[in-house]
Amino acid sequence: MSEDxxxxxxxxxxxxxxxxxxxxxxxxxxxxxxxxxxxxxxVADRARCGRSAIYRRWENKAELVVAAVRAxxxxxxxPDTGTLRxxxxxxxxxxxxxxxxxxxxxxxxxxxxxxxDELRDVAYRVVGGPPVAALGVVIxxxxxxxxxxxxxxxxxxxxxxxxAAFGSISLRRRAxxxxxxxxxxDEVVLPALR
Numbered sequence: 001m002s003e004d005x006x007x008x009x010x011x012x013x014x015x016x017x018x019x020x021x022x023x024x025x026x027x028x029x030x031x032x033x034x035x036x037x038x039x040x041x042x043v044a045d046r047a048r049c050g051r052s053a054i055y056r057r058w059e060n061k062a063e064l065v066v067a068a069v070r071a072x073x074x075x076x077x078x079p080d081t082g083t084l085r086x087x088x089x090x091x092x093x094x095x096x097x098x099x100x101x102x103x104x105x106x107x108x109x110x111x112x113x114x115x116x117d118e119l120r121d122v123a124y125r126v127v128g129g130p131p132v133a134a135l136g137v138v139i140x141x142x143x144x145x146x147x148x149x150x151x152x153x154x155x156x157x158x159x160x161x162x163x164a165a166f167g168s169i170s171l172r173r174r175a176x177x178x179x180x181x182x183x184x185x186d187e188v189v190l191p192a193l194r
Contacts, residue, residue, distance in 0.1 A: 021047040022054055026068035031104040035065065035112035035119070062119040065109055066126045072102040076131035078138060084147045084193070087138045088185045094131045095165035096178045106169045128166075132158050139193065148193045157192050160184065 025046035029038040040061060044051045058064040074097050079090035106127075113120045135158035142148040161184050165176045176184075 018047070018049055018053055019057060022049065022057070022064075023068045023071045026064060027072065027101065027105050030065065030068070030108040031101070034108045035116070038065065038108075040064070060118070062116065062122045065119065066122045069102075069105055069109060069123070069127050072105060073127065076134040078134045080141075084138075084142045085185065085190060087142070088135070088189055089182055091131070091134045091138050092161040092181045092185055092189075093178065094134070095161055096176045096181045099175075100173075103169050103173050103175055106166075107173045110166055110170045128162060132162050135161065142193075152193050157189060160188055160192070 022043060025043045026038060029042055029046060033042070038061070040051055040054055043064070044054060047054075054064060058067060074094065076094045077091070079087050081087050081090055109119065109123060113123060136154050139148060139152065139154045139158060143150055143152060143154075161176075161181065164180070164184055168174055168176050168180075
């Protein structure tokens with residue numbers, strides 16, 4: 001047996017049920033108490049586990065909160081429908097998928113992002129960045145195909161739908177409606193690309 005195999009077998013394996021209980025507890029506490037009121041101690045109490053079980057999985061509160069948000073998210077896909085409009089709408093629909101629980105959790109962390117640099121950095125990298133990147137890939141693809149002007153500000157335009165979506169979450173505690181996503185694509189994004 002190699003040293004790596006020996007190290008992997010040492011100790012008790014992590015119980016996936018504990019991780020799920022921790023993430024559920026974080027989500028519930030974020031909805032009930034906001035980010036500031038969601039402490040590692042409160043999470044441990046709610047999940048009926050020790051703080052050490054949390055710190056074995058996540059380095060700090062920001063990483064834990066982002067993991068709880070990520071557990072609610074649908075993976076952002078890079079569609080290829082055959083049309084620029086179809087691809088933009090398909091990629092942007094990611095922002096219309098938040099249910100009430102997800103919207104409540106997101107609203108609690110969005111309200112704190114301006115005050116907590118660590119949370120902002122981790123949340124953007126893990127939660128906000130991937131769907132924005134998917135929109136950027138769609139735009140770049142259509143630049144290469146000649147349907148979008150070569151000098152289009154890709155990052156700026158790719159951020160328009162997420163900005164509207166996060167505004168809706170923050171102010172209304174609801175995701176964008178699918179009709180609003182289509183309207184944003186048709187009346188804002190597409191004209192900005194041409």
